[in-house]
Each structure stands twice: as C-alpha cells, then as structure tokens.
Amino acid sequence: MKILLVGAGGREHALAWKIVQSPHCQKLYCAPGNGGMARIAEVVPIEDTNISLLARFAEEKKIDLTVVGPEVPLALGIVDEFERRGLKIYGPNKKAAEIEKSKVFAKEFMERHRIPTGRFRVASRAEEALRILNSGEFEFPLVVKADGLAAGKGVVVCANVKRAEDAINEIMVKKKFGPSGERVVIEEFLKGRELSFIVLTDGTRVQPLVTTMDHKAAYDGDKGPNTGGMGAISPSPFISEKLYAQIMDTIIFPTVTRLLEEGRRFKGTLYAGLMLTSEGPKVLEYNCRFGDPETQVQMLRMESDLVEVLMSAVTEDLLKDEIKWSSKVSGCVVLASGGYPGSYEKGKLIRGLEEAEKVPGLVIFHAGTSLANGQYYTNGGRVLNVCASEETLQQTMKKIYDSIPLINFDGMFYRKDIGAIKEVR
Numbered sequence: 001m002k003i004l005l006v007g008a009g010g011r012e013h014a015l016a017w018k019i020v021q022s023p024h025c026q027k028l029y030c031a032p033g034n035g036g037m038a039r040i041a042e043v044v045p046i047e048d049t050n051i052s053l054l055a056r057f058a059e060e061k062k063i064d065l066t067v068v069g070p071e072v073p074l075a076l077g078i079v080d081e082f083e084r085r086g087l088k089i090y091g092p093n094k095k096a097a098e099i100e101k102s103k104v105f106a107k108e109f110m111e112r113h114r115i116p117t118g119r120f121r122v123a124s125r126a127e128e129a130l131r132i133l134n135s136g137e138f139e140f141p142l143v144v145k146a147d148g149l150a151a152g153k154g155v156v157v158c159a160n161v162k163r164a165e166d167a168i169n170e171i172m173v174k175k176k177f178g179p180s181g182e183r184v185v186i187e188e189f190l191k192g193r194e195l196s197f198i199v200l201t202d203g204t205r206v207q208p209l210v211t212t213m214d215h216k217a218a219y220d221g222d223k224g225p226n227t228g229g230m231g232a233i234s235p236s237p238f239i240s241e242k243l244y245a246q247i248m249d250t251i252i253f254p255t256v257t258r259l260l261e262e263g264r265r266f267k268g269t270l271y272a273g274l275m276l277t278s279e280g281p282k283v284l285e286y287n288c289r290f291g292d293p294e295t296q297v298q299m300l301r302m303e304s305d306l307v308e309v310l311m312s313a314v315t316e317d318l319l320k321d322e323i324k325w326s327s328k329v330s331g332c333v334v335l336a337s338g339g340y341p342g343s344y345e346k347g348k349l350i351r352g353l354e355e356a357e358k359v360p361g362l363v364i365f366h367a368g369t370s371l372a373n374g375q376y377y378t379n380g381g382r383v384l385n386v387c388a389s390e391e392t393l394q395q396t397m398k399k400i401y402d403s404i405p406l407i408n409f410d411g412m413f414y415r416k417d418i419g420a421i422k423e424v425r
Contacts, residue, residue, distance in 0.1 A: 001307065002027045004058055005041070006048050006078070007069025008034045010334070010367035010385040011292035014299040015069060015306070016041055017365065022307035029061065035376050036366025051078045058087050065090065067310060071149060071289050074268075075101040090310045092288050096259060096266040100288040103145045103154075103185045113258040115251055116282040118143075118275075120187035126172040132186050133164050140164075141189040145285075146171045148180030153341050155226055155285075157189060190284065192277040193238055196294050197247050200309065201256050202318040203265035207309075208248070210301050210325050211236040212294040218341060220417045227341045228382060231333045231418030233393060234297040238276060247274065247281050255286070267313055293385055296365050297330040300389040330389035331396040333404065333418050334367070338411025340381035348378040348409040356386070356406040361399060363387045378409055393419055 001024045005016050013036050019025050020040050031054060033043035046053050048070055055078075058066055066082060068074055068091040077094035091097075098105050110117040121137065123129035132138075144167040146154030154177050158164035164186075171181035194216070199208045213236040218224035239247075251272055259266045271287035271294075291298075299306070303324040312320050337344035350369065353376055357364060365387060368380015386404055390396040397419045404414065 001025055001064040002029070002061060003307065004029045004031065004054070004061070004063045004066040005069065006031055006054060006066065006073055008032050008037075008048065009069065009292055009380075010365045010382060011290050011295040012069040013037050013365040013367070014296040014385075015067060015290065017363070018299040018302060018306040019067070022305045024305065024307045029057075029063070031057070034366045034379070035369035035371035036364070038371055048073045049076060051076060051081050054078065055081050055085055055087065058082065059085060064088065065307070065311060065314065067091075069289065071097070071100050071287065074288050075149060088311075088314050090268060090314050092266045092268040096264045096268075097288040098264070099255075099259070099266070099286040101149060102147055103285065104147045104183055106286050107185055107187070109258070110283055113254055115254050115258075116280060118188040118190045118282060118284075120185050122183060122185055124183050126168055129168045129172065129184055129186060130165065133161060133168070138186065138188055143187050143189055144168060144171065145185040145187070146177045146180045147183035147185065148177065150177040150180050151228060153177075153226060153228075154180060157226075190275040190277050190282055192275045194284070195236055195238065195274045195276055195281070196232075196271065196291050197252070197274055198269060198271045198291055198294060198298070199252055200313050200318060201266055201268070201270055202313045202316040203256070203260055203267045204316075205318040206248075206252060206256060207318055207323055208252070209298050209323070210234050211239045211244070212291065212297055213237065214291065214294055215415060215418055218415075220415050225341055227336075229291070229293045229334065230336070230415045231331070232291075232293045232297045233329065233331045233396075233419040234294070234301055235329070237393075237421055243276070243281065247272075251281065251283060267316070293332045293334060296332040296385050296387050297389075300330040300363065300387060301326045301328060326389065328389045328391060329393045329396050330387065331393070331400055331419050332385050332387045333400050333414055334382050335384040335386060335404070335407065335412055335414050336382050337368070337378055337380070338413060344381055345411065346377070346379050348411060350376040350378060350383070350407065350409045352407040356403050359399070359403045359406075361388055361390065362403050383409065383412070393421070
C-alpha cells in the first residue's frame with residue numbers, strides 16, 4: 001500500500017514510525033513532515049491545510065490510504081474532499097469534526113444529550129461575557145475558552161475577576177486567536193484529576209486505545225500556562241476497571257451514538273479530555289484526532305498492525321480484530337523551545353541527537369525540527385519527544401531522564417516531573 005500521512009508534529013512522527021512497521025506499507029509519504037520523519041518516509045512540501053493540493057497528490061500517486069494527524073485540516077473538510085474523489089482517508093468529516101472545532105457546539109451537544117460536563121454559559125460579545133462574569137453565577141476559579149481552534153492554548157483558568165476580564169479582552173477584543181475568539185465559553189472550574197481517554201470508532205463500533213495521562217501545564221508541579229502537552233505516560237495509574245466501564249457507558253458510547261443520530265457519523269479518533277471529579281468523570285473537551293503527546297506513548301505499546309486497524313475503521317469493520325497492547329509502561333517527555341507556549345525563536349542547532357539515539361530502548365520522535373545539511377534545527381515550540389517503554393514506570397522515566405542531558409539546543413527546557421507518581425497499577 002501507498003500511504004499518505006498528513007501533519008508535521010511529534011504525533012505524526014509516532015504514527016509514521018508505527019505505519020512503516022506494517023508489512024502492508026510499501027511507501028509512506030508525509031506532508032509536510034519534519035526532519036525526523038524524513039529519515040523513514042518521503043517528505044512532501046505540501047502544507048496540511050492545502051486540501052486541494054493534497055487531494056491531487058493522492059490521486060496522482062494512487063495513494064491507498066491517507067491518515068490525518070492534526071485537527072485543522074479535519075475541521076476544514078479534508079475528509080469530505082478526499083471521499084468526494086473516491087480516496088480512502090482516516091478521520092472524521094467536517095460535520096463530525098465540529099465537536100473539536102467549536103467549544104460551543106460541543107458544550108451544547110453534551111447538554112442536549114446529558115453527557116456529564118461542567119456548567120457553562122456562552123457569550124458572543126465581550127460585554128455579554130463581562131456581564132456573566134459579574135453576575136455571581138460562577139465562583140472563582142472559573143474557565144474561559146475561545147470557541148474555535150487555538151492549538152490547545154485557548155483555555156484560560158482564571159483565579160479572579162481581573163484575570164477573567166483580561167482573558168476575555170485577549171480573546172474577544174485583541175483577537176489573540178483570530179476568529180476562534182468570536183465567541184467564548186465561560187464554565188465552572190472542575191476539580192479533580194485530568195485524564196485523556198481516546199478511542200477509535202467507525203461511527204457505530206468503538207475500540208478504546210490504552211489509557212494515558214497527559215501533563216499540559218508548561219512547568220513542574222502543573223504550574224504555568226497550558227500547552228499542547230509537555231509529556232505523557234501510559235497506562236494511566238488512575239483508571240480502575242469500574243471507572244473505565246463508567247467512562248465508556250456514560251461518555252464514549254453516548255457521544256458516538258448521538259453524533260450518528262444527528263447526522264454526524266464520526267469515523268476516526270475520538271479523544272475525550274476528562275476530569276475525574278468527586279461526582280464522577282466529566283468532559284472538559286473533545287478532540288477529533290489522536291492526542292499529542294498521548295499518541296507517542298500509545299504507539300510504543302501497540303502490538304497490532306496500525307495500518308490494518310485504521311483501514312478497518314475506514315471500511316466500517318472496526319471490530320474485525322481486537323487491538324493488542326504491550327503490558328509495559330511507556331513515557332514521553334517533551335523538549336521545548338525557550339518561551340513556549342508563548343513566542344520563541346527557531347533555527348537553533350540541536351546537538352547530541354546521534355548519541356542519544358544509541359541508548360538501547362530510547363525512542364526520539366521529532367516534533368518541531370528541520371533538517372539542513374545533515375544537521376537538525378529547532379522549528380517549533382515543542383521540538384523533540386524523548387520516549388521509552390519499560391517494565392515499570394520508574395524504569396521508563398529513569399531511562400528518559402538519564403538520556404535527556406545528552407541532547408542540547410539553546411533555550412531548551414522540559415518538565416522534570418512527568419510520571420512523578422508512586423507507581424502504575
């Protein structure tokens with residue numbers, strides 16, 4: 001099979017790494033790809049948002065399966081365009097992807113179908129948002145969310161009125177996230193433990209992926225601004241069999257079924273960002289694609305053929321084979337550019353990669369890198385994902401953290417407390 005993978009981050013490198021292990025994969029193209037992906041696939045200089053050019057490329061190269069990594073091309077309707085041309089593609093169509101594209105749609109969808117989530121209000125103007133803030137309806141802290149896509153950075157936890165007013169000003173007046181800030185969701189702050197729960201679905205059937213725990217805050221101790229994710233471990237140490245069944249029954253199955261009933265058949269990866277509250281699991285947000293960096297730790301543990309699994313979702317036969325997983329514990333630590341998730345410089349020389357890659361069992365996925373004259377340079381906020389999979393969480397994280405000092409680039413920073421818990425159950 002000829003396969004096209006759309007995207008350029010660490011998630012896509014992890015998917016590419018797993019795809020090329022399949023005997024079904026004869027040729028892998030990555031568009032636009034990154035420096036690390038260029039070592040295992042043919043990188044094509046087409047941006048992931050240039051849907052018509054990607055579709056023409058897939059037709060010309062007779063691509064058998066296209067796999068979409070990021071949310072933006074999904075929200076723009078890449079699946080609709082490929083299917084219109086008779087091309088097989090993995091991911092939800094534009095109507096189904098609205099569950100991530102619009103926070104307002106997602107919250108109102110959950111309210112309609114009694115899927116557990118936090119209380120919320122929607123505002124279309126800054127004045128309206130400020131009135132809600134000052135009405136006393138919500139206690140502080142509360143959460144202000146931009147309605148549209150904001151690369152995981154459009155969510156602001158506000159400890160007081162001043163911070164909430166500033167967030168509304170940034171999102172709705174200064175348009176920090178562009179059109180994504182035309183509406184905001186103001187919602188109650190849910191207390192508990194955050195959890196990523198990710199499944200594959202063909203629109204009616206569901207196969208869960210192994211559980212993960214993501215670390216979104218920029219700095220140790222879950223301090224600092226939200227990021228796209230600074231690290232992850234798998235499995236999550238906080239999901240019992242009972243809780244797992246509860247999440248499937250009260251959140252995942254109702255979401256897939258109600259989307260189907262509303263004419264939004266969801267085929268692809270459904271990601272529920274949850275908070276484990278004292279009242280049970282509640283949805284913080286939905287995503288319509290694989291997680292990042294959750295995918296990195298999941299691919300390290302997947303023993304099944306990823307190409308076969310994805311194709312079974314596309315052909316609406318997802319339960320043909322059960323996905324097989326390693327019992328090992330996997331971990332991922334993100335090495336980021338100084339200043340991320342705010343502004344940062346690119347083009348910093350990355351040193352020590354060759355030496356780090358010699359460490360047995362260490363896997364390094366490239367996220368924001370470029371390759372020039374045989375040297376790697378930083379080309380994004382999240383630059384590298386240092387990963388491993390060992391028998392215990394302690395062994396996994398020791399391997400990762402012992403190896404990170406081998407790598408260096410100007411301004412590099414990373415969290416030093418990923419997986420800092422007693423042990424995975």
